[in-house]
Each structure stands twice: as C-alpha cells, then as structure tokens.
Amino acid sequence: MGFARVGTVDSIDLDQCVTCRDFQEAARQRLSAAAYDYYVSGALTEWTLRENERAFHRWRFHKRVLVDVSTIDASTTVLGTTVPFPVLVAPTAFHRLADPDGEVATARGARSVGTVMVASTLATASLEDIASTGVERWFQLYVQNDRGLTRSFVERAVAAGYRAIVLTVDTPYIGIRYPELRNRFQLPEGMELANFGEALVSGTGGAGDESASGLRAFSEQFDQTLDWGDLEWLCSQGESAGVPVVAKGILTGTDARRAVEAGVAAVVVSNHGGRQLDGDPATLEALPEVVDEVGGDIEVLLDGGVRTGPDVIKAVALGARAVLVGRPVLWGLAAGGEAGVERVLSLLRDEVIDGLRQVGVPRLADVGPGLLRPALPAVDD
Numbered sequence: 001m002g003f004a005r006v007g008t009v010d011s012i013d014l015d016q017c018v019t020c021r022d023f024q025e026a027a028r029q030r031l032s033a034a035a036y037d038y039y040v041s042g043a044l045t046e047w048t049l050r051e052n053e054r055a056f057h058r059w060r061f062h063k064r065v066l067v068d069v070s071t072i073d074a075s076t077t078v079l080g081t082t083v084p085f086p087v088l089v090a091p092t093a094f095h096r097l098a099d100p101d102g103e104v105a106t107a108r109g110a111r112s113v114g115t116v117m118v119a120s121t122l123a124t125a126s127l128e129d130i131a132s133t134g135v136e137r138w139f140q141l142y143v144q145n146d147r148g149l150t151r152s153f154v155e156r157a158v159a160a161g162y163r164a165i166v167l168t169v170d171t172p173y174i175g176i177r178y179p180e181l182r183n184r185f186q187l188p189e190g191m192e193l194a195n196f197g198e199a200l201v202s203g204t205g206g207a208g209d210e211s212a213s214g215l216r217a218f219s220e221q222f223d224q225t226l227d228w229g230d231l232e233w234l235c236s237q238g239e240s241a242g243v244p245v246v247a248k249g250i251l252t253g254t255d256a257r258r259a260v261e262a263g264v265a266a267v268v269v270s271n272h273g274g275r276q277l278d279g280d281p282a283t284l285e286a287l288p289e290v291v292d293e294v295g296g297d298i299e300v301l302l303d304g305g306v307r308t309g310p311d312v313i314k315a316v317a318l319g320a321r322a323v324l325v326g327r328p329v330l331w332g333l334a335a336g337g338e339a340g341v342e343r344v345l346s347l348l349r350d351e352v353i354d355g356l357r358q359v360g361v362p363r364l365a366d367v368g369p370g371l372l373r374p375a376l377p378a379v380d381d
C-alpha cells in the first residue's frame with residue numbers, strides 16, 4: 001500500500017481509479033482511520049480474509065480461441081430478476097461512515113448499472129429511503145431478540161418492495177476484529193441505525209458507549225438462539241408474502257441441504273468477508289461442495305474476495321449463479337459517493353465482459369467448469 005493514510009483529502013480524481021484496488025487506496029485517503037479499519041478488517045489473524053482473495057489464484061483458465069466474440073451477453077437472472085452482469089451489492093453496515101448520503105448514494109450507484117442492492121439491517125439510511133431510489137433491492141435480516149421488531153423489519157421490507165429477505169446465518173455474535181478493539185470503534189455522534197428508531201437498547205454502540213468496541217454491544221441485540229426452526233418460520237412468512245428467503249453464510253453441503261429443506265430459494269456461500277470465524281475456508285473453496293449438494297434445487301451465490309472480472313467468471317464456472325461484492329462498493333462510496341459506486345460496479349462489469357471475450361465464451365450462460373484448471377502452486381502470490 002503506497003499511500004499514507006491522511007483521511008483528509010477533499011476529493012478524489014475518479015479517472016485515476018481503474019481497479020478495485022485503486023478505489024481502496026482512494027478510500028484510505030478519504031476515510032478516518034477508524035472507519036477505514038472497520039471496513040477493511042477481518043476476524044483475528046485475518047487468515048480467512050486473505051484466503052478469500054488467494055483462492056481465486058488457485059484456478060486458471062482453459063480458454064478457447066477463434067470464437068466469434070463480437071457480441072457478449074453477461075446477463076443472468078437472480079431469483080427471477082434480470083441483471084446485466086452477475087455482480088450484486090452485498091449487504092454492509094454503516095454507509096454514512098463513507099458518504100453523507102450513505103446507503104441512498106449506494107442504491108443510486110447500483111441502480112445506474114441495473115443491479116440488485118442487498119440492504120443491511122444495520123443501514124444508516126432507512127429501508128424506505130433506500131427503496132425510494134428505485135433500485136432493485138433485497139433486504140438483509142439480522143434477527144433481533146425483540147421478535148416484534150424483527151417481524152416489523154420483514155413487514156416493512158415487503159411493503160417497500162424488497163424482492164427477497166436475506167437471512168444472515170453466520171452472525172449469532174459479531175466477530176472479534178482487533179483493529180476495532182484498538183480503535184474503540186463507535187458510530188460517530190448523530191449517526192444512527194435508521195431502521196431501528198427508538199428500538200435500540202441503551203448502551204448499544206452509540207456515541208459515548210465506553211465498551212471496547214461499540215459494535216460488539218450491537219451483538220447483544222442479536223438473537224443467539226436462532227436455529228433451523230427460525231429459518232423455517234421465516235420461509236413460511238416469506239411464502240405467505242410472496243417473497244423468497246435466502247440464507248447467507250452457508251459453507252457446507254450439509255447446511256445447504258438443511259436450508260433447502262427449510263424452504264430457502266437460494267443460499268449465499270459466504271464467510272462474511274472473513275469477519276466472523278478466522279479459519280473458515282475461502283468461499284471459492286467451499287463453493288463446489290455446496291453446488292454439488294443443492295445446485296440442482298436452488299440458486300447458489302457467492303461472496304468474499306471478488307475483486308476482478310476473472311474472479312467473477314471463475315465463481316460462475318464453479319457453479320455460482322452470481323456473486324456479491326462488499327468492500328469494493330464501500331471503497332467506491334468513500335472515493336466518490338454515488339458516482340464512485342457506479343464506477344466500481346462498471347469496472348467489474350467491463351472486466352467480466354472483457355473476460356468472456358478473452359476466454360472465448362460469449363454468453364455467461366455457457367460458462368462452466370470446463371473453463372477452469374487448477375493452477376500450479378505459485379511462488380509469487
């Protein structure tokens with residue numbers, strides 16, 4: 001990382017940002033140290049965080065040449081919604097740390113490229129304000145101890161036109177991230193969890209909370225008794241409302257099968273961006289087992305470490321319907337608000353299109369496992 005972190009740069013020349021990594025460097029210059037550390041960090045030693053990106057380097061392409069690639073179709077459908085390229089916005093918390101318009105700016109950026117935004121329960125703009133942008137949207141749910149509040153989140157999301165409920169299943173408690181502890185991370189004064197209104201119990205991470213990381217106090221409100229029965233309950237609620245349920249945070253075939261039995265329409269193979277269990281496998285490594293088990297029954301998506309178009313194509317080749325990106329979108333938001341989000345998503349789209357041309361497969365729908373071979377162990381990455 002070549003740039004000093006100053007956090008006080010007024011604006012970024014977005015034309016100088018042509019990769020996800022460029023946007024990360026720009027975000028580093030724009031954000032406070034505490035916000036940057038919150039976004040970038042992973043659990044404990046960050047081994048899983050690093051593995052997510054490294055796993056993409058363990059596959060190489062087995063491409064075809066002399067194929068007519070004058071027309072490329074990178075589109076797909078996710079739960080019935082057509083997206084022009086297979087990259088969705090992952091749910092991430094606290095977007096107003098990156099931009100004053102927060103999740104509303106993210107939503108506008110996602111809308112301008114025509115993809116789906118998964119809005120977090122822990123958003124700093126209300127789910128209704130996000131919906132008012134007109135973005136294609138799914139709602140990510142953290143089940144709260146207060147089940148009345150949880151039910152109201154689901155009802156509000158359905159009423160506001162969210163087309164899926166994404167239950168995060170890997171976060172009974174927020175993972176330990178050392179930088180947050182060192183920084184005694186708190187939400188800045190005046191920044192609120194917009195979906196909650198008055199429903200946050202006192203001491204849960206607002207300004208002035210003196211606990212080691214204010215975030216861990218949010219966890220106290222998460223329902224740690226959550227189990228498969230609750231997923232079944234949510235799926236039955238979703239069915240009556242006509243809204244499918246997605247389980248996010250599945251890493252094994254066994255759990256994927258149980259999720260199908262509970263009634264989900266899709267799973268996201270995810271380790272929460274390496275922020276929960278240090279020692280979880282890279283998501284790309286976990287993907288084939290899940291696809292083998294349930295790929296014939298439901299849609300399988302993946303997130304974690306996706307930073308380039310070839311990464312996207314590799315995930316699709318191994319059976320993912322589409323991928324989600326978390327941090328790159330936050331980097332775009334920090335670097336340039338709505339326009340920055342649009343740029344990050346556009347560069348990924350352009351790299352996917354270029355990748356399909358380069359591998360000689362003009363239609364994303366024709367990408368399959370035959371396109372990949374295991375890479376020889378590398379000495380340089």
Ligand SMILES: Cc1cc2nc3c(=O)[nH]c(=O)nc-3n(C[C@H](O)[C@H](O)[C@H](O)COP(=O)(O)O)c2cc1C
Pocket residue numbers: 038039040052090091092093120121122140168248270271272273274275303304305306324325326327328
């Ligand atoms: C700063 C940050 C906040 C996150 N907040 C949430 C959240 O509120 N809900 C959730 O389900 N996942 C959350 N995640 C996990 C993401 O949805 C996603 O799984 C992860 O970011 C994908 O990895 P990537 O950042 O390498 O793309 C968060 C991730 C980050 C980096």
